[in-house]
Amino acid sequence: MAGSCEGGNEPAGSIKGISPPASETVASISEETARIPGEPAGIPSEPARIPADYELIPELGYYKFHTSLKTWHEALKVCEEEGGHLAVLNSEREAKALGIFWDRNPKFGDTEQSKWAHVGFHDSYKEGEYVTIFNKTIVESGYATWYGNDPDGGTNQNCGMASRKENLLADESCTYKTGFFCEIELP
């Protein structure tokens, strides 16, 4: 599918995410709007447009935790529409870092749904071969720590989820509706 860079090991020290002062942003938008009426305003100094509700975790990426209940494929689409992708966990560090989002959202949907979020891996192509949405195996991608007895669903469960807080991996039916993580890679 979309994208070719896995981006698991970004160099340290990025400070992209720090927004310019509000007055400066407003000024550049109104300047642009004045020049091209009716056109979407551009922000020339920003390398990428990160939606305001995405949160920077330094050296890892920008993330949004969605608590609206979607199927795995619906979640995949929502993330793409926001300019990101269903989150791909590339390290234990990344998995642990995303624990903060669980802390902020103790409950969404029912008790079971509140324990799980879709993330970007599956075994839809070949049963038991777990690959990310970038078609690399989860082992190659840097993180393949499973929850409890998972994977345990055989061909009935071909889509990937992460568990509350620890973000351990599990397989689940692709039509199961729960929350999900979107990610936008660091530049």
Ligand SMILES: [Ca+2]
């Ligand atoms: Ca499966």
Ligand SMILES: [Ca+2]
């Ligand atoms: Ca399972």
